[in-house]
Amino acid sequence: MRPSSPIKIRSLVELFELLPEHERIIVDVLRQIILENLPSYCKEKISYNVPFFYGKKGICIIWPATVPRGGIQKGVLLGFWYGNKLRDSDNYLIHGTNKQIFYKIFYTPEEINEKAITRLVKEAVKLDAGW
Numbered sequence: 001m002r003p004s005s006p007i008k009i010r011s012l013v014e015l016f017e018l019l020p021e022h023e024r025i026i027v028d029v030l031r032q033i034i035l036e037n038l039p040s041y042c043k044e045k046i047s048y049n050v051p052f053f054y055g056k057k058g059i060c061i062i063w064p065a066t067v068p069r070g071g072i073q074k075g076v077l078l079g080f081w082y083g084n085k086l087r088d089s090d091n092y093l094i095h096g097t098n099k100q101i102f103y104k105i106f107y108t109p110e111e112i113n114e115k116a117i118t119r120l121v122k123e124a125v126k127l128d129a130g131w
Helices: 012-018 021-037 114-129
Strands: 043-047 050-054 058-064 076-080 102-106
Touching (some): 012 021, 012 050, 021 043, 021 050, 021 058, 021 076, 021 114, 076 114
Antiparallel strands (some): 043 050, 050 058, 058 076, 076 102
16 A cells, blocks of 8 residues: 555455555454453444544554554554553553654564553543543
8 A cells, every 4th residue: 555545445354455464463463452342332443544443532543554644664553542641550652752642563463462452441441431
């Protein structure tokens, strides 16, 4: 997928068809962890051509490098929409130039720390429920 590509991804199937295998595996593992920890009122949709999870407001987003406009050249970014409001007791997230969205970039599935992500998702859900 080129940055100037007019492709509009409308489903996970379309997304997975475009991704190289290493990104597809990371996206799939992250999605499963997130979906297992979201309450029933939360939903997943494709937004900006990537998986976006929301409740009352945005909770998190998974952005593979293959999809343009994500700001990364390699790997898969897991971003928390209101990361600046999370305690992140494991210091797991990167506090980049964005004041609100904090994130972690994964280059291999082995880098994924399920416990840390689960804690962050649960904390983000509590924050979302309080809006």
